[in-house]
Amino acid sequence: MAGAAGHNVGDAITYGGLTLRPTKGWHAKVGKGMCAVMWFWIFYRAKQDGDVLLGLRHPWEDGHGHGHPDP
Template identity: 65%
Template sequence: MAFHPHLPAKGYSIVAKTLGASMWFWVFYKAKQEGPVVLGLQHPWDGHGHGHGHGHGSEGGH
């Protein structure tokens, strides 16, 4: 007696591939954003490389 699993329906295969691709795109996006911190190449409290426009010197007495 041999084991013969049924193949999944085409819709399930498409959904699985879409969700899998979405997961990998998210992983690569987060690796690009936070990779240096995770690898220990940059501290999380160091700047992100872009200004926030706070204008620390010209806040007018605050």
């Protein structure tokens, strides 16, 4: 067994049978980059149709046609 619960094993921490090891540098950088992309996407979509999501406007109130001319 790697170590008792709650004790450090080298750089790893074992607690309750789960051993957590420190991340590699590039894992942390890629994770932060993906997090930034996620938040940029959320803010972009909120800008585009946040009022529909919040119930302030119905999506069919745009006045856009679907390529069909008005009679």
